Amino acid sequence: MKNILWWPLKFAFPCLQIRTNTGKSCSMTDPAKHAVVPSTQGDTRDWLDIRAGTVVDAQPVHEARQHAMRLTIDFGPHIGMRSSVVQVNHRYIPARLVGRQICAVINMPPRQVGSFRSEVLTLGMPDSNGEVVLIRPDGRVPDGGKLF
Known part of the structure; x- marks a missing residue:
């Protein structure tokens, strides 16, 4: 399976990527391996x-x-x-x-x-x-x- 990121989710939920561009699997089960998404400016609730x-x-x-x-x-x-x-x-x-x-x-x-x-x-x-x-x-x- 290739990268399943969809815009705009790739900005809000980077952990949705199951495989990297090199074909290696990401660890979806270890929350510590995922960077915290930086805060955004403005109201993003409508995205x-x-x-x-x-x-x-x-x-x-x-x-x-x-x-x-x-x-x-x-x-x-x-x-x-x-x-x-x-x-x-x-x-x-x-x-x-x-x-x-x-x-x-x-x-x-x-x-x-x-x-x-x-x-x-x-x-x-x-x-x-x-x-x-x-x-x-x-x-x-x-x-x-x-x-x-």
């Missing part, structure tokens, strides 16, 4: 629009090189349904994701992933083994609720 949504469908993507799923996520009546292709390890079973709330960046350009169009960036973090753990609200929130 990323992070919303909560409920997964209404989850299907495996069989043609993906790594274990991936295509999620259909309901972000409420004002935003509607959006799709996302997520690279997840074997932690998640598609049927168990349905009904679960997740967090996603909804104001990024769509990205073509194989034959699928990924409209939002579903957020996750690595566990101690480097496997993706999806980010979700601590309790039930309205679909489309904005992170502030």
Whole structure:
């Protein structure tokens, strides 16, 4: 997998880079190895629009090189349904994701992933083994609720 940094996330979240330009893996599991991002000037809260949504469908993507799923996520009546292709390890079973709330960046350009169009960036973090753990609200929130 090549560098998966997307502008503007590369400035806000430099640890999203999974492989360096030389092809070597970064340690995603050791927070001490990641530099603290310097403070920015001005109000940056509007750069990323992070919303909560409920997964209404989850299907495996069989043609993906790594274990991936295509999620259909309901972000409420004002935003509607959006799709996302997520690279997840074997932690998640598609049927168990349905009904679960997740967090996603909804104001990024769509990205073509194989034959699928990924409209939002579903957020996750690595566990101690480097496997993706999806980010979700601590309790039930309205679909489309904005992170502030």
